[in-house]
Amino acid sequence: MIAAPVDGLRVRRGTHAIIFAIAFITSTGTFTGIGVAREVGASVPVVLPMVMLVLVALLSCTAEVNRERRGDFALMRLRGWSSLRITAAVLAEPALSLTGGCVAGLVAGVGMLPFLARAWLPDGTSASVGVWPFAAVLVELALVAAAMAAQVVPVLRRPMTEQISATERPREAGVVSTFGFVLVFFGSVVGVYQAWADPGANWVVHATSCLLGLAAGMLAPWLVRGAGAWQGAGRRDAVAPHLAASRILRSSGVGQPLMVLVAAATVSCVALGGVLIVNQWAGDAGRIANGAPVFMRYQGTPQQALDATRAADPDGQWALAGATVFDDDRPESRRVYLDTSRYEDVVGGFLDTTAAREGSHAVDELRETSQGLPERPVMSNGRWTMRVAVNESFTRLAELTFRLNYVGDRGADVAFIEIAVPPGQSRTKSVRITGCDDRCLIRSLDVEEGRPCAQVTKDLCGRPKLTLDQVEAGGVDLTSQPWVLEGAAPGAAGAGPDATDAVAESGTLNLIPGRLEVRPARRGQSTLMPPTELLALPVLAAGEVDWGQTPEVKTPGGDHRPAELVGTYAALPVAGAGGVLADLATALSDSSPAVPAAQALILARDDIPADVMSALAAAGAEEPVMPDEQSSNISAAAGTAGVQVGWVVAVCSLMVGLLTSLVYIARLRRAHAQEEAVLRLLLVPTPTRAAANRREVWTLAFASAVVTCAAGYLAVVALLTRAELVDVPANQPALESPIGSTSLLTAIALVTLGCTLAVIAGGFLARHVRHDEASPASLREGTVTP
Amino acid sequence: MNAQNAGASSISSNTLTMEGVGLDVHGVMLLDDVSMRFEAGRMTAVSGPSGSGKTTLLSVAGGLLKPTRGTASLGSTLTWQGTGDPPPQVAFVLQVYGLVPVLSARENVALALRARGVSLDEAEEHADEALGRFDLTHVGARQVEELSGGQMQRVALSRALVVQAPVVLADEPTSELDEGNRDRVLSELRREADLGRTVVIATHDPVIVQACDVHHALDEGRVTTFEETLAATRQARGTLP
Ligand SMILES: Nc1ncnc2c1ncn2[C@@H]1O[C@H](COP(=O)(O)OP(=O)(O)OP(=O)(O)O)[C@@H](O)[C@H]1O
């Protein structure tokens, strides 16, 4: 019982070696793929298209075995064997090679799993050999066995005359294959529809990729024929093109291998496209997070980082300082400050390939806007002198307190002047201003009179009208500054004596050359501020920033400043897809000392000279971080390890496609040797025969390149762009898979190239017969042509 | 149409001679000391039981196989050209037909002419003519895969005759044919012989043997009988179409 199948294995060793190899590759692929995917909780269906493809591939291989054995089957039937016995005999032979391949594949899978796990899983996770991968391989084997059993039916039913005849005539498509054809087309249409209706249903995407490939593969022979007709069109008078066209148009030999090959290519395109696009996304996200080729945390304040870069790299070619304050995950709480004056030189086009391209280009606009801010008067150490007059009609002694808020050496600082002025008189007072060794910027001037007013006595709270005609602080004449009254209704500044109640409520301010006329608000205090356009901090924003009523941004010191929004972009350097970016120097120029949460940093080019680097390190720069490191952190957070299984699927599918074609190449080669012998008998010249072969192979290659490329493109557009490949972490750029992306085009191009080369190699392999193999004398009995 | 008439000028140069031909394949003597002359203008039958070496003999005679001993020559030149391809003066009708499956019947016939440099239009015209000789005009456009065995055999005959080669080697050309068609084939081959061509037919059909002028019988690679059936044939010819 076992001797016959073993004999069969020996006789048909070529085909069985291929079945063995396919079973081996698939079970290794399934085992390792599921092993890795389950370990990271990734979507297991990623191996689904491979399993479906293998089912088709193995079935066409066993069909080929059955074809070769059809004489044997006829004999069995003539001998009157029972159906059961014939079935056993039909299945035993391929079952041996199949099971052998599966077992060997499992052993290899168990051996390979740890290596793949080490390569793809985040550090610290190791894949353990669980029961699932075994179960998956067993299910696969069972599916193939069931489908093979179905192949016995035609063996038992086929007309005996056909089975015993040495010449095999082309058969009409049976009901089953027509049904399969319709099923595949219908299935792929439904799958594509489903993928669009319900994006993120990954298993639909995976399953449909194989169906779509098969559908394209089934159409491929027509395209090949079209190409054949096209290359032979109008060339009937030349023998070689005519022969090549006839072979392509009329031979049925390439349909099956082409179908499997195209399906394999499509599955590979989707799987490989998925891997590449996720890896590109992680790479881009890493670049964006890094902001520049080199990223260094800095031990010190942002101001120190700024000083350090300016000292170590005075020309601003290599390094720029920055700071981040990430309070929480809301974009408005993620603030990044960069020294924009050096951005162009240090970062340049580093982010041009990423989602932060526009954002990165906008940094230059941010720099211009920041540098174009109106100059604010700079106060130095000295005296603050005030002369205040109170209006005559005021009924009591005005008890005044002035507070000058400024930012200087000690950060936010304040100076007081307290002064009591009777109605109709004026008084002068002066205090020392300190903490402005470097320079000070005036933030605001508070004017307070009397006591705070309680709600009940509100109507009794009249406030005096003050005239400040001499206000000088640290060399700045404050009467000539453009002040606005904080919280006042617009127009309040110019309000006359017949001011409305509302105006009295919020106070008034008149700017008259040489003096300021202020009436504090009824509650007792008013604040004079520089106008918003002087204070505003220009920012770029990324993501859905919730600005509230008016755009406002905090400095590294945590001071609120009005924000001037230069633009909103998909992503910004360092900030990612959610956050705001401001110029560091501008933000620091009027800021309290940086809050503890502020992380100073330095961005640098990767060709930064060693001496600059060591100067920065000496000043407090930490170890350089490269974009790759950021990428792998982001990858780990996004769980991209499961996607890497796509490599297994892509490689295994392509190999299965190629191996399946090999089965047919053996047959095509035999047929070709005979045809070649006939042509030699007819004295068709060698160059003509060679030209016909070349034309045929190139046409096939061209057609299969077109089909593969089109099917891959279609599958990627229709399916991959609808898949949810990873969970994008907060504030990371979205994983978009536009069809124009280099990753997808690379995947399609690689797979198309691989398949086309395979067709060319396979074609020439099938066409390349030894001279004596194709000698006319070999055309004898038993090798009947056709 | 020059190439195809090569060698037709001189009758004696169309005589195919085998002298002491022996063929040894893997130590088995397929042909053993075979000497024969196939003369121009005559129809020669080579008969023998299955496996006796008829196909092998025609292959050696037509230059497809190199004899291990002795020579096969056409006129004064050896038919073995060193490549296994036949010389242009020889046209074969193979026992296995040897048709190109992806071509139609007409294209198969025309291909033999086009391989010899005949233009497409001329080749197709002659191909139709040749198919007509075997009553195949109606299947000319069909792909040969779709033809019956007998039809394929007649396509192979049309293809051999269309090139008008001085030597025609036909290996069991009537094995699949009914009587009517067999007679038709015989008369067509006779016409070729009458045009001065050398016609050799391998067969085990006594009717064919009788229709030929000369008869060689083979057994296990050796010549067992040689007879001139000329007289008998001349009589018989009156009854043949
Ligand atoms: N390439 C070969 N190698 C070895 N033996 C061969 C080869 N070709 C033919 N033979 C053997 O040579 C002998 C003669 O074969 P051949 O085909 O010439 O016989 P035949 O007379 O044409 O038979 P049939 O009437 O069946 O066609 C046979 O025994 C055959 O097995």
Ligand SMILES: [Mg+2]
């Ligand atoms: Mg024979």
